[in-house]
Amino acid sequence: MEPVGAVATRTDRAPSVEGLDAASLLDLHRRMVRIRVFETEAGRLMESGDLPGFLHLYVGQEAVAAGALATLTDADQITSTHRGHGHAVAKGAGFRKMFAELFGRVDGYCHGRGGSMHINDLSIGMLGANGIVGAGLPIAVGAAFAARYRGDGSIAMTFFGDGASNIGAFHEAANMAAVLQLPVVFVCENNGYAEFTAQARHMRLDDVADRAAAYGMPSEVCDGMDAVAVRQACRRAVDRARAGEGPSLVEAKTYRYYDHQGVKGLRKPYRTQEEIDAWKARDAIELLEARAAADGVVDAAEFARVWEETRADAVDAIAFARASPLPDPATLTRDVYTD
Amino acid sequence: MEPVGAVATRTDRAPSVEGLDAASLLDLHRRMVRIRVFETEAGRLMESGDLPGFLHLYVGQEAVAAGALATLTDADQITSTHRGHGHAVAKGAGFRKMFAELFGRVDGYCHGRGGSMHINDLSIGMLGANGIVGAGLPIAVGAAFAARYRGDGSIAMTFFGDGASNIGAFHEAANMAAVLQLPVVFVCENNGYAEFTAQARHMRLDDVADRAAAYGMPSEVCDGMDAVAVRQACRRAVDRARAGEGPSLVEAKTYRYYDHQGVKGLRKPYRTQEEIDAWKARDAIELLEARAAADGVVDAAEFARVWEETRADAVDAIAFARASPLPDPATLTRDVYTD
């Protein structure tokens, strides 16, 4: 895989903003900005030593979560990964509970028990981030099974990385979903790396999407820096799922701006500055703003207001999180079992 | 998958015996007959209550082991499955130690500790049957790694079923072998069933071979009732491996005559009599004998002698096994560790 070349190719494919109205574009934009702001603040807090534990930031990949989750309702279920903040935010999770969880406070989504890698919100169909690579995929298949079993019209969507497509759980989950023709969408966020290992060194395909054929499953590749393109590709897959036509795989080519974990590269450079710059030149949020402005669909001021509101939301949420009490050690063995 | 139709298709592809000399044909024949005789006797012994434990018989699939293992030397390593007798026999394992193991006697390959599912013979590169579906695949990848690491020119081959191609270990092993470009051949024995579940209900492809594309690995399908065809396909894969061109997948379409375990169907019919008859009409041994005779390459009397010798070998081996002592319980904790 030669990422810079790949970017060039994908530019050709990138759909225009046409066909999407202002509300839809603002919806995509708001989801992306909320992720960007949340993650940037989280990164800052981590750098300043305020947050315990690991932090796998989503900055750079916003178009994927935004585009994909714009196609779902709260009744639809998702499972996520170690890099899960973007999915939670785009699915509608609130900043207050999210920041509180990162701080390990009692008002967090997991009441401080889970941390970054276990954020979940059952009320909006967010079935959880996951610390085990690939483990969310079979769980999403189970959620899709439940949806069909009940005939409630909902579907499931699961996110996974290029690296995760090499683990057995991916293979088993994809085949199971295909054999049972379950309403689930597999969204591969291909950011070109599994930790510090480039895709070319962990698989011999350019497109993870090509693996779908092994399960008799339709797939497509889309530009993961273009929220509109992701939304369109996921919409097709979601429609198939809702129509009872079974699972699909959507691969979005994207990039993470920060390091695998945390903000700065730890020690060893494993990506070139040129590569990073080339991807940032096609930043998903800038791209959407520029296109919408060029097409005259959304007024730039509206975008500015989203940024402003979101930043204010983050300020509020961080203050809330800092003020939230630490969990009480006396509750340690609570919620291990339901009774 | 519609097995009978599939057979018809494969008949067209079936190569003739031309190009193989008498010695090569007799070699294939002898391997197949040895499997057939061993398994038939083992089945008989099981029916009469002489053998403890499970028995997954290989009868019907002889062309696969024979054709595949005719391409290897004793230095090459194989890993096998729960249905492993055929691979052991075709790799050169002796009847005496094999029968003794089935009887649970001290002179068996595992000294009575392993049983049918763990027969191995390191002296001929038989790295063991396996009771866990799919588990032999990564082990073969490790053997291939060792071969390349040492640069000793040997390769590895691993057998697995259509059903096994759905387990994560298959996916991971295939991808690992491809990424590291290791000298290993993946031989899928597609007998159309995983236990009592037909292929169409456990995957949505006709050819397991199509899964190789997910790893950037070459593959081909061959007629698993035609030992010559299997030999040719495996030869191409083995040559690639030896030439440093990495792994390949060969799928052989075949059929087991007996039940998944044991000899007779336990309770529920899950295959039709027509299907069974159609496959038996193309019995691998009969096919080879008939072709060789028609082409005039091998005299029928030579084939008859192989049968005779092999039957005598089985009689001898069974007597040997029956006479072999039971293992001594005092040795129970021996060989758990090397020291």
Next chain:
Amino acid sequence: MAVRELTYVKAYTEALHQLMGADDDVFVVGEDVAGYGGVFHMYDGLLAAYGERRMIDTPISETAIVGLGVGAAARGLRPVVDIMFMDFLAVCLDQLVNQAAKMKFMFGGEVRVPMVLTVAAGAGLSAGAQHSQSLEAWLAHTPGLKVAMPSSAHDVKGLMVTAVRDDNPVVMMLNKKLLGAKGAVPEELYEVPFGQAAVLREGTDVTVVALGRMVVEATAAAGTLAAEGISVEVVDPRTVQPLDTATIAESARRTHRVVVVHEAVTFGGLGAEIAAQVTDAAFDHLDAPVLRVGAPFAPVPFSPALENAYLPDRTRIAEACRQITKRS
């Protein structure tokens, strides 16, 4: 009412049949559970009764099978997941121990995972080292899981009813060698509560705590020993997570001697946990250290000649009881 007898395996099938009849949320998923009825015949007749919607045959994909159960359970269904041999847990343990077991706690308490995972455990059938293990020690050491080890047809049904109705992940360990064992089983649905040991036989000289099939062996040993004048109390914990230490310790305080028996290898087995808890709770009442009877430290051997010597049985249990009663 005449006492009706059922085999251990049929008691399981009947429990499931009735539970499925009572609750549409209960379904079964696994390899060959539907069309074939399960390789151990555990699911016979359920496909005919409940159809393909609720009886799901799968590919050989244990991680996805258990994961399907986890996801469906998190969405409120009550999956019964079958993975055939307990040994196969090793290919799918993550979904059980890192997902199902921890989900509620990690998620902050909101979610429930009412999944039952059924496995066939135990040795004695010459099935070899990869098809004969008793791995309850791994599971009972995992917070979030419950683990049932029925020793009779009666308990199979009652524990299965409790398991399916439980809102936590439960592992049902059916013992392969007991599948055909008959016992009295009430026709109606009834629960055997988790965490309540059964005192199957009262005695005064020694308490034998036995798990799974070893209960049968312990009871037989108790009969033999009675003739020798040794009075054995047999306690069956029935679930090892939760574990009813109170009943065991109470018995120990009366008999002053405890033998613990299980099929698993002694080292690191639950016999150690039971011994530690009993010793802690009844230290001043014990005349001898708790004696553990388990398998020697080796994989399960194939040959019956070895496997018979490997597995604890009534003879070894009786021997242990004689030894411990002699000591003081």
Next chain:
Amino acid sequence: MAVRELTYVKAYTEALHQLMGADDDVFVVGEDVAGYGGVFHMYDGLLAAYGERRMIDTPISETAIVGLGVGAAARGLRPVVDIMFMDFLAVCLDQLVNQAAKMKFMFGGEVRVPMVLTVAAGAGLSAGAQHSQSLEAWLAHTPGLKVAMPSSAHDVKGLMVTAVRDDNPVVMMLNKKLLGAKGAVPEELYEVPFGQAAVLREGTDVTVVALGRMVVEATAAAGTLAAEGISVEVVDPRTVQPLDTATIAESARRTHRVVVVHEAVTFGGLGAEIAAQVTDAAFDHLDAPVLRVGAPFAPVPFSPALENAYLPDRTRIAEACRQITKRS
């Protein structure tokens, strides 16, 4: 000669560096072990020294990674397999427990599987429930495996040398929170024998048997208690499979009181096994039941406020020692 100090993690790297220098059959395989040098920096410099032939980066495929190790070891190489966090064992346990551990026995004795599996274990870094476990109890219960739990830089190097030279599969459990801890480490290659506990501090009132990082906590507690007039003997088994019961029991017979400490949850942990063995071996010498100090029965919590309370530490160990010495 001046004593040279190294960190725990550098002692590991040095051992491997020297072992690879001495034996071409030793190689390392795992995710990000080569180019990046390991996420815990365990393999820094080894790619430069030994090249891509012997330092193998892999896809995220733990089953295939361990399987590669098993196959290569069965062919006579000496793989060092890294699977990062111990919790990830759950996705690849089959290759370790059903293949590597059982192979020699099942195969009738011919094969050897000289593989070392390195995992980073333990809690205390707010890594959450799926990145913090201590699962030695699963492994030590598995015949065929050996399990080392070094508590110091010195033992990391010595145990690693022994592990790589051992012809059996060995799991090296490195404790994440100890990675930066410094200690004296000889420059040359040396072995710390398996199955030989170290008596790190002699004492007369109570024996504390501690595993892994808990050794550090136990030693600190011993210091505190000395000031209170309680004399603590600290024993570090160093390997839990094999386990040096003799040394522990010998100590118990002198002190008459034993406390066992580990990070893992108490229920079903190796504290039970140690307690059972010690009680068996020294019953008449014990003034009190063995006291176990472990984690409460819950997954590892994320928030430091909870995790600190969850993990055993010097305070809880000291408290246990005070309690047990008060008893009699």
